[in-house]
Amino acid sequence: MHKQIGTCIFWFRRDLRLRDNHALYEALRSGHHVQPVFIFDRTILSKLEDKDDARVSFIHQELSSIHLRLGQQQAAIAFYHDEPLKAWKEIVKTFNPIAVYFNHDYEPYARKRDKEIRDFLKQGQVAVYSFKDQVIFEKEDILKNNDEAYTVFTPYKNCWLAQLASSVLKNYPSEDHLQSLSTCQQTMPSLQDLGFTATKQPFPSKRYKKVIADYHDTRDNPSDEQGTSRLSVHLRFGTVSIRTLVQEARKAKEKTWLNELIWREFYMMILWHFPQTVGKAFKPAYDRIQWQNKETEFDAWCQGKTGYPLVDAGMRQLNETGFMHNRVRMVAASFLCKHLLIDWRWGEAYFARKLQDYEQSSNIGNWQWAAGSGNDAAPYFRIFNPELQLKKFDPKLVYARRWIPELDDPFKYPSPIVEHKKARERALEVYKNALRD
Structure with a gap:
């Protein structure tokens, strides 16, 4: 039968x-x-x-x-x-x-x-x-010896790499079996049918082999548009296979790029094990911080008009392209939380609205890192100096001038919204007060 x-x-x-x-x-x-x-x-x-x-x-x-x-x-x-x-x-x-x-x-x-x-x-x-x-290891795949989730990146990474070394990374050649699909005809709705219009923003390609090979040398230069893989949007929506990317990283012996993929999985599993971190600090004491939350300063940050070129260039790049270089994301996020004392959740929500590659777990993880409240977070007293960061990562102002055409015109480009030294001292005081027992 x-x-x-x-x-x-x-x-x-x-x-x-x-x-x-x-x-x-x-x-x-x-x-x-x-x-x-x-x-x-x-x-x-x-x-x-x-x-x-x-x-x-x-x-x-x-x-x-x-x-x-x-x-x-x-x-x-x-x-x-x-x-x-x-x-x-x-x-x-x-x-x-x-x-x-x-x-x-x-x-x-x-x-x-x-x-x-x-x-x-x-x-x-x-x-x-x-x-x-969408990941190599998920849920309870990687746990500590006591069966609890890792909450610090380095031991998680070490365990991740050890498991990868002892695993067979298997692909699933679905493309070879399409003859099993049902025969049918269906109409696809247009963007207008869905209530949307087409974006003017370009999307990055899926080409990545050369970028992976050079990644450790190019990833911190925001003016080098080919210096990062720009694969984050493709990973977000699964238009590339994570297994293929890990195999390519191993083939190229590119540990720095593989490290970024492990960070992605770390934050995904943090969100899996600690879903409350969507809206609450991973370290609960940090929810006691008395944020200033001045809307005029938040608007200036959103528009890229803080008077700090690296922050402003990043925000304008984000608003225009849906992308921001990762190094600049760190500086812009730290500036919002620590220089302006604006709640990290405000920044997280703005990135959620604007980023093409918005990934809830990574975005929350990185914003909490910047605020000092998350896993492996920068300690609250580590406050990026945006001027020194500009000198280090965009010394010739190539990136800054590209996104801020009025940069050299003192009548058009605003003065700094806050003075770094004073803002730093204020942040240290506010954080200390919140974290006192």
């Missing part, structure tokens, strides 16, 4: 690629026809302030490319624009699936959503299979 072939669903989420996609690979090899779906989540989209949000354009662009590729197989993605549970009720009604496949997500909202969808599917006797795909 022949096994009856049914339909299973593969749910695209943060894995917008056909190549080396773990859950897609498992679905395609399940022996059933596979129908891919994507949900434009109204819950998320309704909260976006900018109708030309670059991330929506990026997702739409990548899905369009996949949709065209699937058309060559007489297949298509089924699109939904709704709250996830409502969309899934429609998916089940339309396709009557016997199983659903998707890759893990680690953010608090995603975990809550996935539990709701799992519960709904299981009530209808639909099997649910989920897989690790």
Whole structure:
């Protein structure tokens, strides 16, 4: 008796690629026809302030490319624009699936959503299979000897590298099994259908081999546009495979770049184990800090008009391109928290709105680092001098002049919003008062 072939669903989420996609690979090899779906989540989209949000354009662009590729197989993605549970009720009604496949997500909202969808599917006797795909190690893969999560980066990194050395890093060649896709025709909604317009911001390419090889020499130079991989947006939405990137880093013997990938996983697992850090300091005492939170100063920071060129160039680069060099992110974040005494959550929310590569775990982790309240945080008394940082990392003002055309005109470019020495002394006093027992 022949096994009856049914339909299973593969749910695209943060894995917008056909190549080396773990859950897609498992679905395609399940022996059933596979129908891919994507949900434009109204819950998320309704909260976006900018109708030309670059991330929506990026997702739409990548899905369009996949949709065209699937058309060559007489297949298509089924699109939904709704709250996830409502969309899934429609998916089940339309396709009557016997199983659903998707890759893990680690953010608090995603975990809550996935539990709701799992519960709904299981009530209808639909099997649910989920897989690790966007990280090398997840959840409880890396723990201390007492089975607690690591909260300091260096021992986590050492354990991560030891596990990698003893693991076989397996790829999942999903691209070789596309013949198992269901035959169907589906129309993709336009950006306008979703209530958005196309961004004017360019997106970085996925070329990275030369950058990886030179990364340790070029990564701290903000004026070198080719000095960093710019792969963060591709990692964020899964248009490249993390397994491929780690394999390339090992091949190139590029430890500095691999280190950045480990930081990404460290912050993801911190958010997994400590979801409260979305809105609260990892070190609770830091929630006692008396922030000044002056809106005029916050606006000046957002617009890149603080009078400190490295901070201002970074903020203007962010506003125009959706990207900011990592070294400059550190200086701009430290300046907001310590020079202006503005709550790190304000800065985190602004980056969340503007960054193409916004990754909740890394963004929160790095902002808490800058504020002194997080893991491996810069101690509160370490306060970047933005003028010295400018001399060190942009000595010829190439980066600063590129983003601040009026830099050399004292009538157009503002004087410093605060004086460094006084701001530093004030920050030390405010932090000391908050952290007294």
